Amino acid sequence: MEPTTIPHDSSNAPGAAERSRSSTSTEGAGGARPNIVFILTDDHAAHAISTYSGRLNSTPNLDRIAAQGVRLDSLYCTNSICTPSRATILSGTYSHVNGAATIYSGFDYRVRTFPQVLHECGYRTALFGKWHLGHETRNDPQGFDEWRIYRGQGEYNDPVMYGIDAAGDRVDEAVPGYATDTVTDLALGWLERTQDKDPDAPFCLLLHHKAPHRNWIPHPRHSDLYPLGSIPEPDTLFDDHSTMSRAVRDVRMSIADDLTEDDLKQPLPPELVGEERREARTRRNYQLYMRDYLQTIQAIDDSTGRVLADLESRGLAENTIVVYTSDQGFFLGDHGWFDKRLMFDQSLQMPMMVRWPAQIAPGSVVDELATNVDLAATLLDACGLDPEASLPDQQGRSLLPLLDGTADDATRESWPDAMYYRYWEHEDPSHDAPAHYGIRTETHKLIHYYGDGMGAPGSSDALREPEWEMYDLAADPAELTNIADDPAHAATRANLERRLAQLQTEVGDLPYEGPQTPRPHWGR
Numbered sequence: 001m002e003p004t005t006i007p008h009d010s011s012n013a014p015g016a017a018e019r020s021r022s023s024t025s026t027e028g029a030g031g032a033r034p035n036i037v038f039i040l041t042d043d044h045a046a047h048a049i050s051t052y053s054g055r056l057n058s059t060p061n062l063d064r065i066a067a068q069g070v071r072l073d074s075l076y077c078t079n080s081i082c083t084p085s086r087a088t089i090l091s092g093t094y095s096h097v098n099g100a101a102t103i104y105s106g107f108d109y110r111v112r113t114f115p116q117v118l119h120e121c122g123y124r125t126a127l128f129g130k131w132h133l134g135h136e137t138r139n140d141p142q143g144f145d146e147w148r149i150y151r152g153q154g155e156y157n158d159p160v161m162y163g164i165d166a167a168g169d170r171v172d173e174a175v176p177g178y179a180t181d182t183v184t185d186l187a188l189g190w191l192e193r194t195q196d197k198d199p200d201a202p203f204c205l206l207l208h209h210k211a212p213h214r215n216w217i218p219h220p221r222h223s224d225l226y227p228l229g230s231i232p233e234p235d236t237l238f239d240d241h242s243t244m245s246r247a248v249r250d251v252r253m254s255i256a257d258d259l260t261e262d263d264l265k266q267p268l269p270p271e272l273v274g275e276e277r278r279e280a281r282t283r284r285n286y287q288l289y290m291r292d293y294l295q296t297i298q299a300i301d302d303s304t305g306r307v308l309a310d311l312e313s314r315g316l317a318e319n320t321i322v323v324y325t326s327d328q329g330f331f332l333g334d335h336g337w338f339d340k341r342l343m344f345d346q347s348l349q350m351p352m353m354v355r356w357p358a359q360i361a362p363g364s365v366v367d368e369l370a371t372n373v374d375l376a377a378t379l380l381d382a383c384g385l386d387p388e389a390s391l392p393d394q395q396g397r398s399l400l401p402l403l404d405g406t407a408d409d410a411t412r413e414s415w416p417d418a419m420y421y422r423y424w425e426h427e428d429p430s431h432d433a434p435a436h437y438g439i440r441t442e443t444h445k446l447i448h449y450y451g452d453g454m455g456a457p458g459s460s461d462a463l464r465e466p467e468w469e470m471y472d473l474a475a476d477p478a479e480l481t482n483i484a485d486d487p488a489h490a491a492t493r494a495n496l497e498r499r500l501a502q503l504q505t506e507v508g509d510l511p512y513e514g515p516q517t518p519r520p521h522w523g524r
Contacts, residue, residue: 033202034356034382035320036118037307040089040206041300042082042130042213043340044326046351048297055232056332057294061305062353065324069355070364070403076419076440077328077372080340080347082132082213083107084424085327085372090114092376092387092394094422094507096520101424104458105522106134109142114376116143117390118204118383124194127163128186129208130154144206145194148186154179154210156217156296166193178219179210180299188310195314202383207307211296212330214339215263218295226294228287236478237282239335243482245467247434247449253337255289256282258431264288286333293332318357321382325352325375335479341433343421343447344479348440356382359404366402368415369442374399395507417442420503426453427460435459437509439500445471445479446496450512455519463515470496 046052051063051071077085079095087093087100090113095101099108119125120143127141131149141147141163148163148171159179162172175182187207194203241249252258256278261267264285272281304324311317329349331337340347350372354360359382374396377387381398388394397416401407407415418441426435435454438447447469453459470484470493483489504511510518 032319032358033123033384034358035202035316036123036204036379036383037311037320037322038204038206038379039304039307039322039324040086040129040208041324041326042208042210043328043330044212044297044300044351045330045332045346046326046349047346048212048294048330048332049351051353052351056290057226057297059297059301061301061308062324064308065304065322065353065355066363068357068362069322069353069360070366072352072354072366072370072399074367074369075325075350075352075371076348076369076421077350078419078421079423080328080342080421081423081425082327083134086131086133087111088372089325089327089375092373092391092396094373094395094420094509095424096422096509097393097395099520099522100133101456101520101522102428102458103132103425105456106139109139111393112391113143114379114391115141115204115206117380117385118202119143119145121383121385122201123383124198124201124203125205126187126190126194126203127206127208128190129183129206130210130213131208146190148175148183149208150179150210153213156180156210159210166190178299180219180296180303183207183209184303184306188306191310191314195316207303209300209303211300212293215260216289216292216296218292219299222295222298225298226291228291231287231290231294233283233286234333236335236480237286237333238279239480241335243480245434245449245469245482247436247451247464247467248342248469250432251337251342251434252430252432253331253339253341255285255333255336255338259285259289259338265292282336289338290332320356321379322355323352323375323379324354326350327372339431339433341423341425341428341431343423343436343438343440343445345473345477348421354403356404361405364403364405366399368402368412369417369419369440370399370402371396371419378403418499418503420500420507420509422509424454424456425458426451426456427462427464428458434464437500437504437512439496439503440473441496441499443472443474444492444496445469445473446484446493446500448500448512452512452515452517454512454517455522457522466512468493 051066083103084095087098087107098111125144127147148161334346377396378399380387381400422437436449449467451464468484469482471479
């Protein structure tokens with residue numbers, strides 16, 4: 001079987017010259033090997049965390065990570081959908097390298113991950129919760145002492161979980177209770193066991209929640225929160241998409257028309273049927289959707305509070321890196337949509353807060369642009385490992401100098417001000433989102449909807465006319481006015497096209513040049 005990875009020269013990867021630690025050392029930046037607790041949620045938009053906006057909900061425990069550590073304000077995913085983003089987070093590689101381009105793809109098990117590296121270097125490792133990277137034996141989690149994962153998306157209540165237990169035996173059974181609570185129980189139970197067994201060994205614990213993924217079933221204890229009619233509407237809830245490409249106007253992610261009875265937990269009243277009742281239907285559906293979405297997040301906040309308290313009670317907080325992030329953003333009525341996939345900022349931005357009292361000053365904020373490709377390199381660097389030597393395929397840049405404040409002026413001035421994005425799942429069966437790639441800079445965004453599934457698993461074979469969008473993020477931060485074909489912005493577009501081509505070359509991807517464009521060997 002041919003490998004799915006595309007060769008690239010890691011010696012030229014961003015930040016390679018800055019890294020000099022041994023591939024086998026695990027002495028962290030603070031002199032002792034730090035522990036890691038990596039909390040990953042599913043579809044948690046940054047603007048549904050109160051430290052980011054404070055407009056929609058209250059998340060005191062998540063806010064506490066930022067207050068006692070650092071908040072990243074410009075972290076973006078490179079493919080806004082669950083499986084691809086998770087593969088990228090673990091491996092530090094783009095979708096065309098790790099093979100997980102769509103939710104119908106399986107992660108290429110030959111691409112190494114940061115937990116595997118840490119495990120080989122003496123870390124105790126565990127994973128509990130959502131995996132969603134394929135469920136054949138070869139796609140099972142690798143490099144963990146213990147793991148329990150959901151089948152597929154998993155269920156909110158009494159989810160079936162399979163994996164390897166503390167005795168090394170295979171388990172596959174329902175876990176009674178509410179998923180957010182029970183997966184926290186499993187994680188903290190493992191932490192207690194590993195501390196009792198070997199308190200001096202560093203650990204890496206991955207706690208991967210199902211929530212707040214569709215269909216947003218809250219725990220009854222939160223049923224009084226965010227009552228209907230109380231949730232603020234986004235300014236773009238009634239965006240008519242008039243300047244957007246046809247490809248985007250055709251997506252099936254409408255708050256008014258594409259949320260189901262299963263999503264909203266009640267049928268649509270007959271008096272809200274029809275185009276003439278669209279505004280009233282949108283307002284009603286938005287409140288129902290957001291109430292449940294925000295209530296599921298409240299259980300995550302509860303869970304995070306339990307994790308922080310447990311670390312503190314064991315005296316582990318000082319040298320434990322606690323990361324909270326999500327696999328991508330999510331539309332919360334923005335542009336009249338739910339879901340993700342598209343390159344608009346609400347879908348593109350990932351929340352991320354990091355607490356490491358031994359190294360990170362409280363209340364820090366990082367504004368520099370970063371992506372999920374950088375996370376594996378960052379965690380390995382924090383543990384004293386050379387990312388280039390440890391993960392030869394990884395394509396990221398360690399964010400550690402930004403997080404701990406050691407970046408000098410030259411590093412900050414040379415930091416990338418542009419990122420590359422590619423969504424491969426062309427006209428997927430659920431949402432009809434088009435395949436596209438693009439570039440986001442600090443001030444502009446250029447997107448190419450090239451209209452071809454390129455053989456990516458789950459993509460349509462239909463070919464569409466290519467279309468472009470461009471947004472001036474300084475003048476139009478809501479991304480309402482597409483200026484791609486405006487002659488007044490032709491020079492800016494030409495410059496962005498050049499920079500986009502440069503980024504594609506740097507990451508080893510190919511531009512679309514028609515149906516004859518070489519297709520990656522996706523494999524499984």
